Amino acid sequence: MNNFLSELSDVLFLDIETASCEPGFDALPGRLQEEWVKKEKLIKKPEEDIAEGSLFFEKAGIYAEFGKVICVGVGYFKFDKEKGELIFRTKSFASDSEYDALFEFSELLRKKQWVLCAHNGKEFDFPYLSRRILINRIPLPEPLQMAGKKPWEIRHLDTLELWKFGDYKHYTRLELLAAVFDIPTSKEGIDGSQVNDAYYNQNDLQAIREYCLRDVLVTAQIYLAFQGLPPEIEFEVINLDLDQE
Template sequence: MVSPPPRLARLAEVHDLPIGTACTAHAAIRQLRHGLDRNGEGYYDLVVGDASARIPAKIWGDSRAYGELARSGLETGAVVKLMFSVGEYRDAIQLTVSRIRGVVEGDEWSSEAIWGRGWELIQDLRCKTLVFDIETVPGVVLDAEDTPESVRKAVARAAERSAGELDALEAQTKAMSLSPYFGKIVSLAVGEGELDEDEDEDDDGDEGEGREGAVTALVVPPPGREDEEYPPWIRPMSEADLLRCFWHLADAAELVVSYNGRGFDVPFLQARSLIHGVPARVDLLSSPYSLRPHLDLFRLLSPGRGGTASTSLDVICWSLGITSPKGEMDGSLVAPTYARGEIETIAEYNVGDVRATARVYRHLREHLLPFRNDW
């Protein structure tokens, strides 16, 4: 009797196996594409992954897996059981899948093993095109006894550089809020960028409660408000969980969209993740002028080396005839608003920026991106 192939507990273990080794494993389908070879035979290119690794895979048209996948209706995001052999393509590991099916009762797998810690907090928010924005506040108490003098001096120098017309306290607050080492994230708004305009509009003014694709704010409640109830579009959590949620959503998305995300949001998220020991699962900073997997609309719309003032989000919205997110609230008011405990106000402001960014993305999706060779 032939023994079944061994089951891998972690997909990353394939990197330690000899080419040709047969195995089984549970994984999620992260990418899936059907194609035809030069003879007209079908095949599937896919990327499968769990919390430990993402690995390219191939399903050839003459394999049992090809028919199984075609009949199953499995799509990107589905958790599956695979039988495969370890192969190689262009000096990189590639799995050749011989059998595939969706998970069934009795299979030994867990959501945490497939997606990682924190996925359960936002699994219903998964987006094809993830549009996001963050809001930050000071995170260091400078007069605390355990704050080194070198840190106080560093903040003072940063505040002096950014002072302008601000008073000393305002300059210090701004400097700390803009640094991931002196600041922290208190709100992360996320939403689906592929909605039509009428789907994006919210007729009852309730930030899209209960609607598919609604913008959601993940927030870190101010001290004393951790145990309060919030509306469904606001999800309270720790900063570490907020970071885990962001990387999960970015990892699951086909495209990530931001406005100046390469210049501020992603470096801030990445540094805060390092501080909290949270894996930064997706590379959103390499190839700075690439449109995928991270489309930074600011980079796309900035005129050459011009300054940021001429291409701020509210200016772009005004120019394109899109409703601007800017009202009485602006970035300089986030820290004092958080100090007053008004996290809902910050979340509304954050959500407004994501709605506006999504509308700009859709405008470019129709009138610019299809005509670029790199899209």
């Protein structure tokens, strides 16, 4: 158990929330407008007859070339030997300046040889973060670097991939895994489909922070369940954001 707790402290659980890079299609530079129109033709339904740019607000946030990171939520376990307690510390990096949020997150990654863990992280979170970090002209932190590395040298865990057990046709939502493992839902307040509206129309970055950190906690609990730990395992959650208020 001690070895497991020691290794667990090296795992950085994370989740990102993204939005379109601009509040509307018309705000895009001309070159990006042209590229979005081409993208839109590929993603719209065949039967849809839509005006150019009409899908931008709804869809652009999932593409790193047309979106931006508005929040990175992280969490990690630490075992307090004196109290004999397991603690889960969480923190969010969120700002109206994507550069500031990504720079602070990158600095965290440089402090330790983290193992990164996210749900669908290998398909979404890790590549999206890497692309946006480079677009912001920030040096890519080592945990996100993949070029020249052997597969076993890449320290990425993905709870979706772990759950597939080699079944590459199978996609399972984080919320479904939470339900089957009887883990409290993270879908309180807003959900992922409402992030763009919360950011641009409601100006509610705090609600986005809270939603993001709830997903981080659920991902961490699912990872513990994958290790065969009982659902009643207790740990204290400390939100480091609150120390800054």
